[in-house]
Amino acid sequence: MSVIGAYARALAVRTGFAQPVASVRHIHLAEAPLVLVPLRMAGEANAPLAAMAGTDELSGTLLVVPQPRDRDLRFAFAGLLGDLLLGYVERCAAAGSEPVKPPRTPRQPAGRPLPDSLLSGSPSSSPGGAGGAAVAAGPEGTAGAADGDLRADEDALAAAEATGPERFLDAPQVLVPNRAGVEFARLFGRSTRFRSTLGEYAVPAGVPLLGRWLTFLAQRAEHPGSSALVAMTEALTLHWATGQSALEDANLAALMAWIDPPDGLSGPEAARLAEDPRTWPPAGPTTDPQFDNRVLAPAIAAYDEAIALLREQAGLAGAPDPLLADPDVIDSRFRAADLGAARVWPGAPDAPVQSWLRARDEVERAVRGQIEPTWRLMWRAVRRLRELPDAASVPRRWEQDRTRFTSYYAYLRDEDGGLPQARRDGAVAAARRLAVLERELAAYEADQAFDDPLVLANQRVTGDAFVGTVVAAERDRRIANERGTLVTRPLVEVVTVDPVRLPIGTKVCSPARVGQTGVIMSLEPAADGLLVSLELSGGMGRAKVPPPGSVPDMDEVISYTSVLPDGAFSAALPAPEDTPWTHGGPPTPYEPTDGDAEETWA
């Protein structure tokens, strides 16, 4: 918890409404993001119960597994969800691509993270069609397999060097209600990506690809600053502070109650209502136990009975079972009841068909009642977030998401690619990923403070940044550097009342002049605060006298922060096959087995 966040929470308690902790939106928000609200069955290992998904509030698709313990139904559900997600992925890929700019000079002042643009990929020559491809089962363990996004990037990097690199103009953005929704995506990806569309345990076509893309998204979600898969509660708390605890903020309805309460209610009043599962069903993926016990369990039991009876009577009547080929997942786009009993189960007696359809509708109705409030809430939250302007560095970070998307998309189509992501990181992959995450985190934190005075405010309170007024500026000061050459090093003096806690010699940077670095030369008490003297370098062009505006002017109000991303790149790690003895040696090479596809699913 940051100090500004804590203070804003206190203010929220007093006012009864959430208070801003950001003045710009630090995440990318697509024009039409894919909102996904998943539900799972309690007690089971991430067994899907339902999902509502779509890029438009008015046309969300509801998928329901009427008996979540049935393996075939789960995979049929995964197939349908896969079609939805893959369709979205293909639309993003089909939106065109742009040439990747040649890499800028790696040594940009203040170490702004640039060279990631090197990690681009070439899009497939023919977007579309991947959804139907047969995919073989993937590797066991950590050896050899694609390390998800990271490995794919390296492959893509090689490809990019060979050909002219391109980057997709769009990338998928999936919004889920909360952190547990991200975890659902990760686990559902894990349970589907190793499946095979061939052989004894064949699953529907889209399933293994769904697994790969969900895994890709869940891995992106670990990257600081990525907007590929976003938990709505986290997106909101990045921008608003409520008058409740972070733990309570994890409830999307209670959080939105503080941010956007219904007319006539204060935040705390609305939040208390929102916490009552009878008023506001939980945002999932776990459902309310009372709902499970009182509504869902009886509905599923009735469905089971109805379908058992139907199967028996249809069998007696000699009618084939259409659900063997096409398992009975409820898909709101196709209402079985509307089709008429005779067409749903040709040849079956009408009465049991009708009672099956009623039982089916009952399950759907029950689940819809639990999922739709969250669905609407998600879109309300999207609208609320959209009111904020993009932070300055959002396009650059989104470009990173697009780059990764491009390269992973290419990787899946590469003839040597397309393997599912490993179960766990090998030693080298783990170290490599950690280095990337650490670098991105430092860059993201620095970006946020640069883009947003409300975030910078935290650093001002802790003394790591300051805002003040320029009271003296020596713009054309020139001194000799180590090699004896004269260089322009302007001096400015800033008076601040902020509690600066920076030692002499600290490097600082101002959001107003990102290419310029200041070094603190002295700190002295002044009549009205503290006088900070800074020596500036960079961002002034090559002229002997810096052009106007390139150096802070007298009376300019300027902010400086010492929290800068370290531009350092970590040293090269060995190739996985060269993993040293200290870390267990090279991982055993991958031997294909059918085990992955067989893995029993409850």
Next chain:
Amino acid sequence: MRHEGKTEARLSRIRGSEPPRRHNARTIAALTSNPGCARRAVLDAAGVDKERLAERVGFPAAFGQSRFAIVRGNAFERQVKADGCAELLRLLRDLLALDLRDAAYTDLGADGSGEGLDARHVAARERLTRAPGGEDGEGNPGGEGNPDGALFDHPLLRLEVAGQAVYLEPDLVAFQHGGAFHVVEIKSFPVIDGQADAEKVAAAAVQSAVYVLALRRLLGRDDAVSHEVVLVCPKDFSNVPVAVRLDVRRQLIVLEHQLARLTRIDTLLDALPDDLALDLGQDGAGTPVMAVDALTAALGRVTARYAPGCLSTCELAFFCRREASGRTAALGIGVREELGGVETVAEALGLAHGTATPDDDQAESAAMLRTTARVYAEALGAMPETPAGGAAG
């Protein structure tokens, strides 16, 4: 000095006409989750039904278990224990690299003969203490000698908690081999690619530690029971069980410390009014002995230490949260710290806005809060800075 009879009488007065709710492994484990809460300590010691109390005072707990989860949990446990724990033995053999072909299985559970807890405990103790020598001749198939280990299901254990004997009837399997016992804990959350929900594992670890402790006390020797328990869970997305060793030494240290501290319940009781009662009972006519107002008032006299974490562990949390509203701690202990440790939101804002005068203790916090308020207001008012010309793009 502890006066057991006096304390017992006092606790029983607080509980009133209702039978006591005794500790179980879960409540003992909960001792470690908020050991600073006097309210919880007193209510648990007195055996007051916190769930019903919360309901009576109008703040019912939001707990509840889904039928689906219960069914799955029971089915998994049944599966692991089927055929005299055949599956479990296979797992233990692999995990501990032992030859267990002839391991014996003994169910010490209630046999429906209506034996009292005491009698069952005595029987369990007898069997368990005799186990290492293996002189069992009472008709148990694998009883003779048990050279390859023995499994004991449902042993009834006993633990002294704040001077009270608490019986623990775990779904516990104690596995004995080479003179040492391992506690086996069966849980139905999955282990996926070697990882499991860390909160659930933590809960299982504390609960197992309670059993380890009770088993150690029963056997009278610490080294008779391993600090490594065996956790059995479903593997990945399947029903296939997998066994993992779990080191519970840390949990044991904390547990033993908190159990030792519980004797200080007298100090807590001494600080309470003598007539304090939280009687949830009814009189002959079905009228509650205590009205809601009286219960609420009585509850308010026992100090709670509310933190948001209570919401997921304590039945009374909603009541305490309401009571704590306006306190900085209710926003999270991290928030309280960032607000300079100031007790209430009103006070913190008063200091921040200069409308309250800091006392000596608060001078530093006040200065920090004033800076925070000033900087926040400035930043809210500031337009995002526009880059001046000449800056590198």
Next chain:
Amino acid sequence: MLTVRPGPRDSPAALAARVTDAILADLRSRRHRGVVVDSPPGAGKSTLVVRAATEFALADEPLMIVAQTNEQVDDLVERLAADLADKAPEARVGRLGRAGYVPPPRIDGLPNVAVGSDLRTLGDPHLVVATAAKWAYVKDRAWRWAIVDEAYQMRSDALLAIARLFEQALFVGDPGQLDPFSTVDNDRWRGLTWDPMQSAVAVLLRSNPDLPVHRLPVSWRLPRSAERVVADAFYPFTGFQTGNGPGDRLLTFTGTSRPGAAGPGTARARPGGSGGTLGRAPAGAVDDVLDMAAATGWGLLELPARHTLRTDAEAVRAVADVARRLVARGAVARSLDRGGEEHPVTASRIAIGTAHRDQAAAVRAALGDDLPGVVVDTANRLQGREYDVTVVLHPLSGRRDATAFHLEAGRLCVLASRHRQACVVVARAGIRDLLDTHPSGEPVHLHEPVRFPDGWAANQTVLAHLERHAVRL
């Protein structure tokens, strides 16, 4: 708590020599790819590194040495240069630094030291010393042997980046000190034997469980008064003994004693005041706690219970006052285990330790111009250092709640084991209660070895000990 202590009290020197011989024998045998040496505080870790390095030099065997910080590298280079000048005059030490590295005076210009940022410019010395970060950039060269110093402070991903450079290695470090950390909060690698967030030694030993692990048995730094508590709290399964006996380490005051005629900074102190004063800590109590520390090796100056900001002004002033009075009273350190060697405890022989940087800054500010040369730093930066007397602001002082950071065993261990004569801890009352009421519910990760000692338990042990040496305000 289970404690295995060394058997009947051997001569410490004999005990230590036996272990060192065993370590060197393991190295010479070349039977093991790695040899791990655990060292409690001040157990002669650097001496061992220098001795082993010298043996390599004498055998004309090239060696790479890895340390974690530039300061550690410079320390090692200094000691190696001195030792080699004696025993192997023709051997050269290479100090590999980043571009623009300027060697400190203590190694600059030493005849047997070559400094450079590129291996090729060093002239192929027998020994090359650099930080792990620098080694990661070295290419096209490999060594038969490496010594990795402070290996418990090294993250395993850093070892992964350099392991290709050597075939076999000696890993030396103190398992009781602070673990390496990451800014990234991610559980994805938990339980893997090669978890990059774990220390280099943790990963090494999990991947190679058969490697020999030796323990240096004798702390030459710590006084006997610290043996029991430091061993119980931080080395519960291995223990150690001190190289000195009861009464061997003396701390005496030669200057004007007792309050009133005080040195700089105590002039305004009011003697004998009890609790609640907002000004400086009463000089009487400060002197009392110093007397306690002189007599027993430990002192706890306990301020009245209060919840404070980290930079608790009163506690910070008390810390500064203790350090000032120590010097003002003319403290003298005498070590009978060093043949009665004695010297005044000057500012440079004192360290002040805190948990946070802002606390250190506050103490420096409170000292003003007093005690030039005194080291005021965080536990992180005091690792591996040694002083006569340390003054410690207890990490839990004034806190309402304990976080994992403040409870970390390594932090307290560093702070409580830097001294040769005595350690004075300044704390608000109430830590006992804070520990007792600390909610314990840390997540537990499967297949992840439990980190011992447990910070909470170690804090309890140390506090129970300190309470017996308390002077209360």
